[in-house]
Amino acid sequence: MLNALELPVDIFGKLSLPKTVVGNLKPEIRAAVGFDVEVVLSATHDTASAVLAMPAKDDDSIYISSGTWSLMGIERLIPDCTEESRKRNFTNEGGYHYRYRYLKNIMGLWMLQNIRNEFKHLYSFDEINTLAGIGLYFPSTVKVNDPAFLAPRSMITAVKAYCARTGQDVPETECEILACTYKSLASCYAETASEIEALTGKAYRRIHIIGGGCRDGLLNRLTSQYTGKDVYAGPVEATAIGNLLVQMLRAGSIADLPEARDAVRRSFAVEKVVVACS
Known part of the structure; x- marks a missing residue:
């Protein structure tokens, strides 16, 4: 691909697999730090x-x-380079031990x-959750991957303009603006989950939310509600x-990927999201 685009190959680093030893500290750094x-x-x-640390038990x-x-995506042993995947904006990215992360980038x-x-007022994130929860009666949603939300001067104005442009109720209060955004994100997750199942011909029972965003309890609950799947939150880091885990795999402290993920399940807080009955 680089040759076809007439890009100089020598400016890029060598491709290496996880667990490859890069090297040791330079002598002058070793002397300065003492090890x-x-x-x-x-x-x-x-x-x-992050995906390597997903505490999944199966595929x-x-x-x-x-x-x-x-x-948002799944792990695969072979890439999916079909035209339908391209149209739906799914990519194949490298993962641990020759696995592919078949995923879609979604506004988060x-x-x-x-x-x-x-x-x-600079609300705490707990207060943001509370305000959004109050506004869940508000019906309008936006397409979160619309270019209008990439870098607007005002995100609030962009959300309002989208609702007006699409003939929906325009959010006015802080509660309505937040609820509209939360519900829109959860709706996009549900749509993406359906796309994954349609493209793979397989049903998936659970969703693992990992990384810092897994601390957003309201978004987790809405994700479970909109997708109809069991949602597990964690680990955060x-x-x-x-x-x-890669370093432990390299050292032989952990034998393989299933053992690594079992260690994550036993070592870190992973919570099943509970959706309150309405």
């Missing part, structure tokens, strides 16, 4: 390490690496972060844990 260390390549980019789980972006907590920053 040496073997540097082991983790699964990269950060989402690859019937969808994951959401939740943060500023939401990376970026929208909520921007909305929060625009409010006159999935990327760091995935990095650690």
Whole structure:
């Protein structure tokens, strides 16, 4: 591909698999810090390490690496390069031990972060959850992956404009603006889960939400409600844990990926999301 695009190959680094030993500290750094260390390549980019730490027991789980972006997908042993996958904007990204992360990039907590920053009062995230919960009566939703929400001057204005443009009720209060955004994210997760099942011809019973965004209790509950699937939240520091697991796999402290994920389940708080009956 690089040759076809006439890009200079020599400016890119060598491709290496996770567990590859990169090297040791330079002598001058070793002298300054007083120790040496073997540097082991983790699964990269950060989402690859996070997915490695997904505490799934089998292959019937969808994951959401939740943060500023939401990376939602499944693990596969072979890539899916079909035209239908391209049309639906699914990608095949490298994972641990020749696995592919078949996923879609979804707008995540970026929208909520921007909305929060625009409010006159800087609410805590618990207060944001409470306000959004009050506004769940509000019916309108937006397509969170619409380009209008990538980098608007005002996220609140963008949400209102989208609702007006699509003939829906326009949110006015803080509660309505937040509820509209929360429900829109959960709706997009449900739509993506359905796409994954249609493209793979397989039903998935559970969703694992990992990363910092898994602490958002309301979004977790709405995700379970909208998808109709069991949702498990945690671990929070999935990327760091995935990095650690690769080093343990390299050292032989852990034998394989199933054992690594079993260690995550036994070592970190992973909570099944409970949806209150209406």
